[in-house]
Amino acid sequence: MxxxxxxxxxxxxxxxxxxxxxxxxxxxxxxxxxxxxxxxRRTLLSTYARERGDILVGQTPIAESTPSEDQFKFQRVYPQGPLYAHVTGFYSFYGAVGGLEQAEDAFLSGSSDKLFYRRVSDLFTGRRPQGANVETTLDARVQEAASEAMEGITGGAVALDPRTGAILAMVSHPTFDPNDVAGHDLEAVGTTYDELNAAEGRPLVNRTIGGDLYPPGSVFKVVTAAAALSTGDYDEDTVLPGPAVLDLPQTSADLPNAFDGPCGPNSEVTFTEALAVSCNTAFARVGMDIGAEALQAQAAKFGFGDAITIPMRVTPSTVPAEMNLPQLAQASIGQYDVRATPLQMAMVAAGVANDGVVMRPYLVQSIIGSDLSVIESADEQELSEAVTQDVAAQLTRMMVSVVEDGSGQRAQIPGVEVAGKTGTAQHGEGRKAHAWFISFAPADDPEIAVAVIAEDGGVAGSEAGGGRVAAPIAKEIMEARLDQ
Amino acid sequence: MSVISSYTPRRGRNVELVLLIAAVAIVMLAYVNVGLATSGTVPPALLALGGGYLGVAVAFHLVLRWRASYADPLMLPIVTLLNGLGLVMLHRLDLASDRSITEGVALRQLMWSALAVAIAAVVLVMLRDHRILRRYTYLAGAIGFFLLVLPLFPVIGTSIYGSRIWIQIGPFSFQPGELAKIALAIFFAGYLVQTRDALSVAGRKVLGLTLPRARDLGPILVAWLASLAVLVFERDLGSSLLFFGLFVAMLYVATERVSWIAIGLTLFGIGAYTAYLIFGHVQTRVLLWLDTFSPEALSASDQLAKGLMGMASGGMFGTGLGRGRPDLTYFAESDFIIPSFGEEIGLIGLFAIVVLYGLLVERGLRTSLGTRDGFGKLLAAGLSFSLALQCFVVVGGVTRVIPLTGLTMPFLSSGGSSLLANWTLVAILLRISDHARRPLPEPSGPSPVAEARTQVVKVR
Structure with missing residues (x-):
């Protein structure tokens, strides 16, 4: 055997x-x-165990990792809670969700290839691997002022430095507390997340760069004006017909002004006055005269249709490609199928402010290693030259008159010349209009450009326009920057 | 069994003692490792537990010195090391799940280990000669089959995650298949020693293979049907494969006819394939095996997938004891203890464990070779092979060599029945090995041959 x-x-x-x-x-x-x-899940958990980098506003962390007693070793904390929720996003069992947490995950977690040599040296020096810090361009005072001014309002506000494209404030309301969804109690976090996801007002959505885009309404008239002035056939003093109601071709529908009556005596206005009082009939006429192509081209120069990352992905704003004359008339006053993000409208204001040059917006100033060495630094980039310097100057004067004499007087700041434009965007029969305001200041040497939207006219109700609700918010935001 | 090998009579008890101390030292090192990794401190109970474990092992060692001084010196250290590593891993998993000492599995496993060692010692003391077991051939057979079908009885039989191989009496759950393994090995050995001559009679020759006579096919058909019943009713491919494989292997050893293996494999293949065609649960198991990461498979169970990911995260060197997340896999302390080890001590550590089992089985087969009686040979070979097959079924199950089954890893996995059965199995192997290695008694008194100064030639 x-x-x-x-x-x-x-x-x-x-x-x-x-x-x-x-x-x-x-x-x-x-x-x-x-x-x-x-x-x-092990891979996720091992990234948990690594100390994630901070997200900073100035020197202050708005997201940081603090040691925790449990198995995950570190707890992500957002000291300011809801204030920066849409900037930071949050870091949870679902991974890095939204905001810079997601967009800069490779640096924050330390897995980026650019951190390779650092990781290797960590291996040999025995130093605990640590993610890099992300320093934002935000200005804490502007952000706080914007958030305060937006209190109780559903909507968004963005502020840019028109000279660089640096984002100074980014507020979306309603907001949420990222700490609630960054805990280590899987079940509690899951419940909270589901609640937030289903909540009315959709607090998880960053309205300034994403979500459902808004019809820009009358703030789009700046784009129409830019297109018209760029043709050379118009200047700020050109006299335009401004009847109470414009009879649209090819259709029985009419296009009235937002207010009763004509825009000026004898139903005539200068281009500047037309912008100041937000004359629908004059701008619809101008739009139909210059044509759809010119309008689209001008919008594109301001950034419409561009897929921009700041580094979060910004939903491209749109101007319809095919339009007949009545549609073009509507589009010229920011209606029909024109859709824009608040960031896009802030870029329009910033472009005008910066002598016609639109700077690429960005949210990250620099990436700083755990040893405080700068790994990456933002470089200012021109996105496009939207209008000539001359046209920009004319537009600036026209926008100043909006604030000084026209619909945007509530944005006036004592001692500072402010340029702005109001908007009251219809978005469906019988629904309250959205209140818009875009502006920049000081008009002669701009330091800040702002776009504000209050959904459904904000708290003031249906008849309120951009001038009444949105302009005061923009004023608060600009003041916070100019007071410094 | 025509050739009898003989050995230089070396007891090897001192070697065993040194190896035993080394084994306990490795276990203590692993325990310290876990303590440092999880709490940063050396566990306060280190010396008490380590000393206690060493005490239990040395006590068994002394029993060997007393009652089986020629027993194989490697088996006890190997089993001590495996059992100890299992304890450390269970303790580590207790920590990960925040189970206190009293509600954790490690302490229970430690008590079971002590009990299992005690019972193994008793078996060794009581069983002076393994050939006594031959007297109980048919009793063992009856017990074996009874234990095998025990989980099918209502009330006590419990189905745990599809496999009905457990019985539950009050708070105690028990896998009777573990004990059935030993009983059936005794039965097969006794039965085959009696019938081996008949079963090895040559029948017809087909394709160069000498087939047995048709009338001798009875026993293998019975074993086949029994194993199929286990597969279908207890829903466990592992147990089924284990018992049928054990029978076929012992049949082959007894008769030296390769044809039995061919017949056995064919029968099992046909049976398994038919079961696959008919039964949904078998199909699910096969789907999980072949296409672990498909959405259908994951929706049925992501246990295997999680185990694989755990092993992968361990990589070559492992995360280190206490530094991985083996607790993310369900049944990390029983069916999936191998992935737990793979994750924390890496491929290298897993190789070491597999090789330890390989060594243990090899010592068992060596014992079989050295044993002088047919029953002992068959029994040692059967017990060793059952151990090997069980390791293959468990490790192969979690590494996708074969479909996953509900068997546990001998000595490592949490479970009292498994420990009791396998320590007893080792006690029997030690008893046989003592017999195999013990030199033949010198003839009493001077014999005429010796007087005549004739040279005695050793035949090998």
Missing amino acids: NAPVRRLSLVVATLFASLLVSTTLIQYVFAADLNARPDN
């Missing part, structure tokens, strides 16, 4: 050899593939 026992031992050896092969395949050959699987 010894021969079969010997052969049996060969069988046993084969069985064990197959186990050595199978374990090698799993733990060595295919290990990387298995570790890279998106449903692999």
Whole structure:
């Protein structure tokens, strides 16, 4: 019986050899593939165990990792809570969700290739690997002023430095507290997240760059004016017909002003006055005269249709490609299918402010390693030259008259010349209009450009226009920057 | 069994003692490792627990010195090391799940280990000669089959995650298959020693393979049907494979006829394939095995997938004991203890564990070779092979060599029944090995041959 026992031992050896092969395949050959699987919780947990970098406003962290007693070693904390919720996003069991947490995850978690040498040196020096810090362009005082002014209002506000494109404030209301969804109690976090996701007003959506885009309404008239002035056929003093109602071609529908009556005596206004009182009939006429192509081209120069990342992805704003004359008339006053993000409208104001040059907006000033060395630094980039310097100057004067004599007087700041434009955007029959305001100041040497939207006219109700609700908010935001 | 090998009579008890101390030292090192990784401190109970564990192992060692001084010196250290590593991993998993000492599995496992060692010692003391077991061939067979079908009885039988291989009496759950393994090995050994001559009679020759006579097919058909019943009713491929594989292997050793293996494999293949075609739960198991990461498979169970990810995260060197997340996989302390080890001590550590089992099995088969009686040979070979097959089924199950089953890893996995059965199995192997390695008694008194100064030639 010894021969079969010997052969049996060969069988046993084969069985064990197959186990050595199978374990090698799993733990060595295919290990990387298995570790890279998106449903692999261990990979997520190992990034938890690494100290994630801070997100900073100035020197103050708005997202930081503090040591925790539990198995995850670190707890993500958002000291300012809801104030910067849409800027930071949050870091949870679902990974990094939204905001800079998601957009700059590679740096914050330390997995970016640019941190490779640092990681290698960490390995040898025994230093605990740490993610890089992300320094934002935000101005804490502007952000706070914007958030305060937007209190109780559903909508968004963005402030830019028109000279650089740096984003100074980004507020979306309603907001949420990212700390509620960054805890380590899986069940509680899941419930809170589901509640937030389903909540009315959709607090998780950053209205300034995403979500459902808004019809810009009359603030779009700045774009129409820019297109008209750029043709050379118009200047700020050109006299335009401004009847109470414009009879649209090809249709029985009419286009009335937002107020009763004509825009000026004898139903005539200058271009500047037309913008100041937000004369629908004059702008619809101008739009139809210059044509859809000119309007689209001008909008595109301001950034409409561009897929911009700040580094969060900004939903491209749109001007319809095919329009007949009545549609063009509506589009010229920011209605029909024209849709824009608040950031896009802030870029329009900033472009005018910056002598016609639109700067690429950005939210991250620099990436700073855990040893305080600068890994990456933002470079200011021109996005496009939207209008000539001359046209920009004319537009600025026209927008100043909006604030000084026209619909935007509530944005006036004592001692500072402010340029602005109101908007009251219809968005559906029988629904309250959105209140818009875009502006920049000081008009002669702009330091800040702002766009504000209060959905459904904000608290003041249906008849309120951009001038009544949105302009005071813009004023608060601009003041916060100019007072410094 | 025509050739009898003989060995230089070396007891090896001192070697065993040194290895035993080394084994306990490794276990203590692993325990310290866990303590440092999880709380940054050396566990306060280190010396008490380590000393206690060493005490239990040395006590068994002394029993060997007393009652089986020629027993194989490697088996006890290997088993001590495996059992100890299992304890450390269970303790580590207790920490991960925030289970206190009293509600954790590690302490229970430690008590079971002590009990299992005690019972193994008793078996060794009571069982002076393994050939006594032959007297109970048919009793063992009855017990074996009874234990095998026990989980099918209502009330006590429990189905845990699809496999009905557990019984539950009050707070105690028990896998009777573990004990059935030993009982059936005794039965097969006794039965085959009696019938081996009949079963090895040559029948017809087909394709160069000498088939047995048709009338001798009875026993293998019975074993086959029994194993199929286990597969279908207890829903466990592992147990089924284990018992049928054990029978076929012992049949082959007894008769030296390869044809039995061919017949066995064919029968099992047909049975398994038919079961696959008919039964949904078998199909699910096969789907999980072949296409673990498909959405359908993941919706049925992501346990195997999680285990694989755990092993992958361990990589070559492992995360270190206490530094991985083996607790993310369900049943990390029983069915999936191998992925737990793979994650924390890496491919290298897993190789070491597999090789330890390989060594243990090899010592068992060596014992079989050295044993002088047919029953002992068959029993040692059967017990060793059952151990090997069980390791293959468990490790192969979690590493996708074969479909996953509900068996536990001998000595490592949490579970009292498994510990009791496998320590007893090792006690029997030690008893047989003592017999195998013990030199033949010197003839009493001077024999005429010796007087005549004739040279005695050793035949090998």
